[in-house]
Amino acid sequence: MTEQFKQSIEQALHNPNLTGALGRFSEAYVISRAKAYEGIDFEGLRSRIAEIKGGAAERLEELAQQFQREAEARGAKVFRTSSPQAVKEYILNLAREKGVKLVVKSKSMASEEIHLNPYLEQAGLTVKETDLGEWIIQLAGQKPSHMVMPAIHMTKEEVADLFSKEVQERLTSDIPRLVKVARQELRQYFLAADMGISGANIAVAETGTLVLVTNEGNARLVTTLPRIHVAIVGLEKLVPSFTDIAPILQALPRSATGQLLTSYVSMITGSTPNPDGSGKELHIILMDNRRSEMARDPKFKEALQCIRCASCLNVCPVYRLVGGHVFGHVYAGGIGTILTAWFDELKKSEEIQGLCIMCGRCREVCPGKIDIPELIVEIRRRLVKEEGQSLTQKAIFSGVLSNRRLFHSLLRAASLAQKPFARGGFIRHLPLFFSGLAEFRSLPTIAETPLRDRVKQIKQTPAREKAVFYAGCLIDFAYPQMGEAVIKVLNKAGIEVVFPEGQTCCGAPARYNGAFEVAAQNAVDNLKALLSTEASYVVSACPTCTAALKHEFISTLETQGRQEWLSRARELAAKTVDFSSLVKKLVDEGRLTLLEGETLEKVTYHDSCHLKRTLKVWQQPRELLQKAGYQLAEMFEADMCCGMGGSYSLKFPEISAPILQRKLQNIKNTGATTVAMDCPGCVMQIAGGFDKQGEGIRVKHTAELLAEKLK
Template identity: 75%
Template sequence: MKSDFKESIDRAVNNANLTGALGKFSEAYKVNRAKAYEGIDFEVLRTTIAERKSHAASHLDLMAAAFTRNAEALGAKVFQTNDPEKVKEYILKVAKENNVKTVVKSKSMATEEIHLNSYLEKAGIAVGETDLGEWIIQLAGQTPSHMVMPAIHMTKEEVSDLFSKEVNERLTTDIPRLVEVARKELRSKFLAADMGITGGNIAVAETGSIVLVTNEGNARMVTTLPKIHIALVGIEKFVEKFADVVPVLTALPRSATAQLLTSYVSIITGPAPNTDGSMKDLHIILMDNRRTEMANDPKFKQAMQCIRCGSCLNVCPVFRLVGGHVFGKIYTGGIGTILTAWFDELKKSEEIQGLCIQCGNCKEICPGKIDIPELIMEIRRRLVQKEGLPLLQKAIYRVVNNRRLFHGMLRAASIAGKPLTSGKFLRHLPLFLADLTDGRSLPAIAAEPFRDRFKKIKQPKLKEKAAFYAGCLIDFAYPEMGEALVKILNKAGIEVVFPEEQTCCGAPARYSGAYEVAEKNAIDNIKALLSEDVQYVISACPTCTVALAHEFISTFESLGQTEWMPRAKELAGKTVDFSSLVKKLVDEGRLTLKEGRKLGKVTYHDSCHLKRTLHVSEEPRELLNKVGYELTEMFECDTCCGMGGSYSIKLPEISAPILQRKLTNIKETGAPVVAMDCPGCVMQIRGGMDQDGADIRVRHTVELLAEQLED
């Protein structure tokens, strides 16, 4: 029986309107964002934003004191609290003291966070959203599905039906007509309102200013027409100086909606005059709600650098399938998962954090330079610390941490799986395992693993040595990849050693939050891989390479493990991915590849860890071109294939459609071969192509290059 959460995923991925709307937007966004950032050094810009926001987060008390002093000197009333209930009580008190009957609001995630609308409505105050998207979802009785575009999940037909009911007139889907209706309906709300409530995109300590950014002009109306204006601002919106507004305003529209600038930027510095000559009653509420705790947490402090652009949602392959009503609570997507864990409670992030596939798109594009995947991993770790591991996972990790038992079971599975094997694939599994082969075939476990084949390989005695870390897939599913790697390195004058004590890299445990299990994996592999004096430790799996080069160290740091840290750093210094090392050897003239041949078209899939963590993308392409392949780039070449390690097992409902999109993009290139540098991606894409029936060969780059060595 499926959980409610699993059922919500099923409904979302099978909702053609939802996936269509999100898919079209994400495709257009990537292109338009690139144009919007032309001429701007994004890395310099986001480093500036990160530094200035981090500085403000490190001095929240000073920021709040300066802001309060400067805003109150101009006539504003400033109220600060950590308690969301006191925020609502304050607003209601102001409303009652001024006999407020109607409130208009501009878009504010902070008010959504504390459920302000329902609180005021229960007190008999009418609340009207005036942002078009917010008004639409208010009419629909929904919550925002996106932090910037709250109604992105809805079609014009659905909006037409909502508006028709509101105005008691059958409307068509003509968008200008729908906008006209909205303008007419909302204008009367502006004119009748007793109070206006806004959020704040930026709060400037130096001047006591609130900066509001909108495209529709509704915030101007909300802050101008009613005689009372209340701005609810989370204290993460602080910047120290007025000059700090510039980098945020440069990035916010470009990252949020791929615009050069939003239509309206309002800077409110003190109360403005009302139309009758009196001064506006301006209240600014500085809301904490655990933000200070977040700023004091060494891991999560960086989340205070978020400028709420929503770009992490726009590029997320999972979000564009399921939307924010599945992937989030109040705040949505990857950053929403982090904010939910803090502003609500850790437990409420338990299901949604599992939706992150760890592809790293969000980290690459975040203008606040937040490592969202790493923070989600930290949430997983803290959930495990608090709740413990499920019994099944405990049992699995006990096996994985016992290398002899684990490898013995894989050997046994090779024999047991023969009745289910067709060619090199397991195409259909029985009973409760059937989901694992839904949309893709699985590789059969090799009859002879690489560790056995390696003993039979005759290598010349060479001065330079490299330890080969095979990883589980090459060792037990794709030993031919390991043989190809040995062949290439031998040709370059490097002898390969294979430490038999090597075991799982620990990525499955780490990505599940089981850091203690990952620590044991790390120590075992450090002992094995540094047991001989080698110049390199080479891996042909980017996930494993990342583990060896980065995650052993970060796991030890998280656990306060110091004994093995020097050895972990030594290992990291020697670790290199396959394509980077081969490119280096070719450039140095130590490895000669056949050139001048025409081998036909190939397209290349960028594995997530290779491109986004190891920053390797051009090297394999250059090598393939060098041996004579004509590279034809696929659409979204660097978008996740849906594998995500154990993700495809835990959430096949999401993994499968991500894979199908990847298969379509590959087939549309017309290339008969697709190359990649990750055996996990090979498993996913090759298995998908097998079930698809497409006549396209799926190869690891190591195999293609080994075929083109000079004699």
């Protein structure tokens, strides 16, 4: 991470206007979006959009040819190019040929992508943005910080200052007044402009139609008043037929701003006369800029399903802290990282891709059904493949995590070395350059006796049914009591628990950092260990590990060409189950009974990201806790990331800390004395945060709370 990038993060985090504006919008957005989608089958709708856009990506060249043919038959001129420079030269040459001096623009991310404005201005043209947000950032000399709301990072007071300088009049921050000033100021440009430049949200190959979706009237003025209209359209906007418009229009406003419908939906099919009756010129530039190359990539073609709603930004816990000027280049957030890697270059995404905490909220709300976190992992893999691992990564992943005996020996050694710093199960202070690790949260101590040693002392009654327990590193070496609770609960249901000693790291740390070769070897080592015993289940009480066993072993081995292990990986995936889902099944079958009768203990529940979003489990632990008699109090943003993110909290402690503080406050606001969760990583983060604050709230794994309430 460069010093400049680190400073940009610090500046954003210490800008209360930025974090305040983004935080307020994010909270309001979740509510308005849910209301907007009431009565709509979102999964069905986004499956349809993914089908339309994914199918179009498979035949971009065919659709581009059809669009050009149909648009030109209706009087438009279509220019196709793969070069951003060629787009800019075409527009400038057209402007010079037609004597254009003034250009008005409606919002166009494609024009931002190729840095069109400075190019035209350097050539002597006057270029005016007319979208309110775009005009604000043009006056401020900034880039958009959001794909839909480019000036979301600015306060009304900042906007008032900008407008005051522009109109040379002292303006207050009264929003209706500022809007009126903008309307009056921009009207003269609409009337005087010779050329209007727009983008397009959809381009219909069947009819050569452009569809523009806007909330302001400026786009209609830009596309109708000037005698020349130029539309810059990325190839990914192509859809085959006119009927394909409806699903996208249904999702776009709901996902972008939580609206049922935008103020204006404009459809332009061919050239239309100017108001004075003269012939109007319509130039449509179909811009490639590596989109065709992306469509041919088996992994990244999925990104072309994006409809540019920016819902991924609206729900991202990192974006709402640092904004798009840090978490982005031209396009912001998770999808912006992917587009930057393609439309610009892979190297330019190197720093911003690290900002993704892998919480999966973007994947959950994306109307194009894009697995953004998985594509960011693929960027990391390709960066490692091109540039190799850093010395630190090599030492950790290739040197330690790929060697089970060395890894476990180091953990055992650390349990001895920590003694001068350990108090009450926590490490609250560390010396020298380690001090930052315990700055915003206390760290758990490494257990003197890991779970793998304790298991040998647990007396189990031999049973007909067996479950293999995959503990994961944290439960094995930091929280063995969680593992003992899992064994106690399953034993009570008549299941004998087997703990294979050959199990090792699940490979998630290596995989999420792009070190797929190490992750693949971790997968192979675990397959050997976990399938060595015949059992009905492989159970894990760590969602990150469960997701690795159930999903990621297969994809990692496929990517690395380890075909010989795929059948075993699928066998393991079929047997793997998370703790709460298995226990809920056992309770429903009558094999396990929990104590009845409500207790006075109020418990709130935190959803870990992998459990809810990858494994689709969130109701089961809540139902179990209620069956065990706990009073369940739902917290605000229960499924928002706690800021742990594996090694994320070590790489970006300045971002992890405020995410954690928000979570701790939401927990305290419930009045609960205990917070439950199914993830040992979340326990580490949240328990460490409360210990640092001196709070007495209990932080427990669901397994521990259920073990207390067995009949």
